[in-house]
Amino acid sequence: MLTLAVSAGGVLVWIVWVVAGFSCLASGVAVVSFSNPFYSALALIGNLGSLAVLYLLLSAEFVAAAQVLVYAGAVVVMFLFVIAYVGPRMEAPWAGGPTWQTLGAVLAAGALLTEIVVVIGLEAGGSLAHSAHVGADFGSPAWIGRVFLSDHLLTFEITSIVLLVAAVGGVILGSHTRRHDPGKRAHGVALEREPVGDPR
Amino acid sequence: MSAVDQMGAAAWLCLLAPLAGTILILLAGTRISRAAAAWISTGSVFVAFAGAVWAFLVLHSQQNRSGTIWTAWTWLQAGSFKVGLQVLVDPLSTMMMLIVSGVGALIVLYSIGYMAGDDEERRYFAYMSFFVFSMLMLVEGGNLLLLLVGWGLVGLSSYLLIGFWHERPSAVRAAKKAFVMNALGDATMALALFVLIAHSNSLAFTTSFATAGSLSQTTVDLVALGLLGGAVAKSAQIPLQTWLPDAMEGPTPVSALIHAATMVTAGVYLIARTNPIFEQARTIELIAAGTGALTLLVAGLIALVQTDIKRVIAYSTMSQIGYMFLGAGVGGYANGMFHLMTHAFFKALLFLGAGLAIHALAGEQDIRKMRGIGALMPFTKWCFLAGALALVGVPPFSGFFSKDPIIASTVNLGWYGWVFWVCGVVGAFLTGIYTFRLWFLVFTGPPSELVSSHFAAPAAADGNGAEGRGHGAHHGEGPWTMLVPVGVLALLATFGGWIQWPPKWEYVTDWLKPVAPTLAAAVPSSTQEYVTSAVTVLVGLAGIAVAWAMYGSGRIAVPKAASARQLLEHKFYFDELYDALFYRPTAAAADWLRRDFEEPVVLQTGPDLGQTTLDAGGLVRRLQTGLLRTYVFALATGAAVIGIVFLLVK
Amino acid sequence: MLGPGVAWYLGVAAFLFGTGALGVLVRRNVLIVLLSLEIMLNGGNLALISFSRHAGNGAGQIFALAVMAVAASEVCVGLGLVVALHRRRLALDVDRLSELRG
Secondary structure (H helix, E strand, O other): OHHHHHHOOOHHHHHHHHHHHHHHHHHHHHHHHOOOHHHHHHHHHHHHHHHHHHHHHOOOHHHHHHHHHHHHHHHHHHHHHHHHHHOOOOOOOOOOOOOHHHHHHHHHHHHHHHHHHHHHHHHHOHHHHOOOOOOOOOOOHHHHHHHHOOOOHHHHHHHHHHHHHHHHHHHHHHOOOOOOOOOOOOOOOOOOOOOOOOOO | OOHHHHHHHHHHHHHHHHHHHHHHHHHHHHHOOHHHHHHHHHHHHHHHHHHHHHHHHHHHOOOOOOOEEEEEEEEEEEOOEEEEEEEEEOHHHHHHHHHHHHHHHHHHHHHHHHOOOOOOHHHHHHHHHHHHHHHHHHHHEOEHHHHHHHHHHHHHHHHHHHOOOOOOHHHHHHHHHHHHHHHHHHHHHHHHHHHHHHHHOOOEHHHHHHHHOOOOHHHHHHHHHHHHHHHHHHOOOOOOOOHHHHHHHOOHHHHHHHHHHOHHHHHHHHHHHOHHHHHHOHHHHHHHHHHHHHHHHHHHHHHOOOOEHHHHHHHHHHHHHHHHHHHHHOOOHHHHHHHHHHHHHHHHHHHHHHHHHHHHOOOOOEOOOOOOHHHOOHHHHHHHHHHHHHHHOOOOOHHHHHHHHHHHOOHHHOHHHHHHHHHHHHHHHHHHHHHHHHHHHHHOOOOOHHHHHHHHHHHHOOOOOOOOOOOOOOOOOOOHHHHHHHHHHHHHHHHHHHHEEOOOEEHHHHHHOOOOOOOHHHOOOHHHHHHHHHHHHHHHHHHHHHHHHHHHOOOOOOOOOHHHHHHHHOHHHHHHHHHHHHHHHHHHHHHHHHHHHHHHHHHHHHHHHHHHHHHHHHHHHOOOOOOHHHHHHHHHHHHHHHHHHHHHHO | OOOOOHHHHHHHHHHHHHHHHHHHHHOOEHHHHHHHHHHHHHHHHHHHHHHHHHHOOOHHHHHHHHHHHHHHHHHHHHHHHHHHHHHOOOOOEOOOOOOOOO
16 A cells, blocks of 8 residues: 555645544544534544554554554444443533633643644754654564564553453443442442541 | 778768668658658768768868869860869868758757658658758869759758748748749859859869959959859848748748758858959958848847747848858958858757747747747757857857957958948847847746646646647657757857867868968957957847846836837838839739730630631632542643743753 | 655644543533543554654554553443443533542
8 A cells, every 4th residue: 555655656645644634633523522422432433543544654554453443443332332321411511602611621722732732843843854764564563563572572561461450440340239229228228328438 | 991082982971871861762752651751861961970070080180181072973074174073072061061961960850850740751851851962062062063053952952841831822932932032143153153164164163263363353253243142142141131031931940951050051151162263353252241241230130020939040040141251251261161160050059949949839939929938848948048148159158259250350451341340249239139039038937828828738747648739749848859959959059169269279260271261351460359259248248138128027118119110020121122123023024925925926826827727728628629620620731831831941 | 754744643643632631621421521531542642653653663653552452441441430320320420420529
């Protein structure tokens, strides 16, 4: 695919980039704006897909594939399952006009954004123009695998432990620890206010 | 043991035996009986006396008697300034050791009988031993710092013993008064010592005395003045004399030991000890003599109208110490010290004798009510007479040998010397009057009602088994523990003066010559000596005659002289003056501070601080909204701010 | 490198990050907050990959993979929490879940 792009003289790359970038941004905004969480999850899929394309353009083939498999394939599916289980919860975030809170939030987010841009611009402005030259196998699965098992073995192992812990945690959180509803108890003892290390 | 080592051992024994007694009584607490505590204390002071005798004998056998210092260990060392725990054995200190431990032992023995039955006897005897230890530290201390330590400790003991019957508010007040006035003296003494250290960098006797010659006149005057301040406070001379009569609130043996024989004479000892400094500040020394002269007159006058038997004797003490100051102030240190010794004998005798009477009358001290007790207590009567004659200075009693040389030594000093001479003679006249007023009123004549009632039942049953009379149930006049010391002191008061009769034989002056040589200006010629003695004796006898005429036989009526009487009864209004000058302004200032500063500011600060903290906490609490969004917002804002700071700093 | 320079990719990443932050701050529905978190993480990932390509160093891609794994774990736990909340009949509204209020 890359060789094809090279032969088209970079114009194709630009076009792909614009389309992917635009859809990335649009779907990002969509995720944040929809009132129905189901739609937001679907927008997320679009976001993830565009990102995968961008990764491909950046010679990160394995990461792009992982993105689609893991994120779009597993994470978003989990989201959809839970949204379906929880049921429709509509929320109108932009109704009632901008409150002080939203204004503050917009300012904060905007400040963060500006800062990131400024910092990167100031720090690395000049050198961002010229990227390094990479070989053909940069970002390929074989290459990633080799690096994972040699230079970054620790990362590999720790990541697996984190995943294990999260899986266990998820199971426990989601399991039925109580036989009855917290509202009704066999002996009539109220359960809702059970203190969990409450300092009061 | 070599002679020097023996002296050291004796000195340490003398010093530490009473302390051991105190500690033993304190540690044993209520595990020992009251009598056991009493005998431990008495025993420890007798052991101290044995040590003093031993040290005296060894020193006596020495050729060179200039004094030796033993250091137990070095206590304080700051650069070249060194001070250690030292005892000094020299003629002056051994003389004082003998007096303090000897008379002290007799008085503590007497206390066994006097304080028998008191609930807190153990505390009393612990204090008494502690006092003897402090006084011995004062006289035996090998450097000025230990002298000051002993000085302070005797002040403490005095406070503890005056206020011994602490349920009595008057006793507590008197103890406080004594302590505060003594503290004034302590402060001036400490200041004097600071000046001395600043200039001579040493508190050892020899070094600091040696540098006294090289100090400027102002400096040495200041040092001498500070020392004199301490002496005046401790010895109850004008202007710091008002505490002594009040100190009679303490038990009679305490008055005898502390406020007659030993502590109040510490001022005289100080002047004798630091005489090189005083000789450099001659003016101050003469001021000391003048203070003594003034006090002896004033005290003698006040004693004429006192109705409490102990207060008469207290004012007499004040007056006699005035004589000692006069003697030491003009340069006759040996005279002053000799009078100190004889005074210890007869004054203790007078107090203890009065104590016998008070004890027999279950605590009555008013001489108008005690009339005629002499008929029923002959032993007391004759012993008291011996003491009274010694006090007035009738030969051959001891007072004659010690008082007259003091008066005679003033003649060669110039015009003020003659003033002192006249004061001394007039003082002798007054002494005759007030002493024998006391004797005639209390010990002669028919018994008063009170006296008879106290002696009725025990006299009839020969003193067997009469309970509930308080002190009245004795065989004879008192237990042997009370009668023996009185008898011994009577003998000493009668014969104790025979060791010196200037100018014929001067054993005491010779003994003290290595340490406190008499100044040339204070040595009268033989003629002056004899004439003064004759005049003083005649004047004293005249006083006795006047007292007999007024009180003994009633030939002359006691003069009314209302305004003079009022002045004397109010003790020349010194108490009122000090109250207005010092006490009231201080009390007002303290009140004002409490009202306007302590209550609103200091006391309120605590609660205010607490409330402020709570309020601040309440404010901070508002941050804990519990809402996720606020927390995330804070995070984001924080990150933004840090980013900006990072940018700016870079 | 063909196409736009690294700076453009970084711009996109920054914008994604900002949008995600906005979503976390403004939205009240717990699920949407979690989704916005994912957006933020993806923005970070894009930046990592871009820098990795720019420097020719593979560490960036490795890190991005680790981030992906962590994001998956976090989503797992977060959704477990949502399910637990739902079971206890509590409102899935961040403004109502304020038991930590001091």
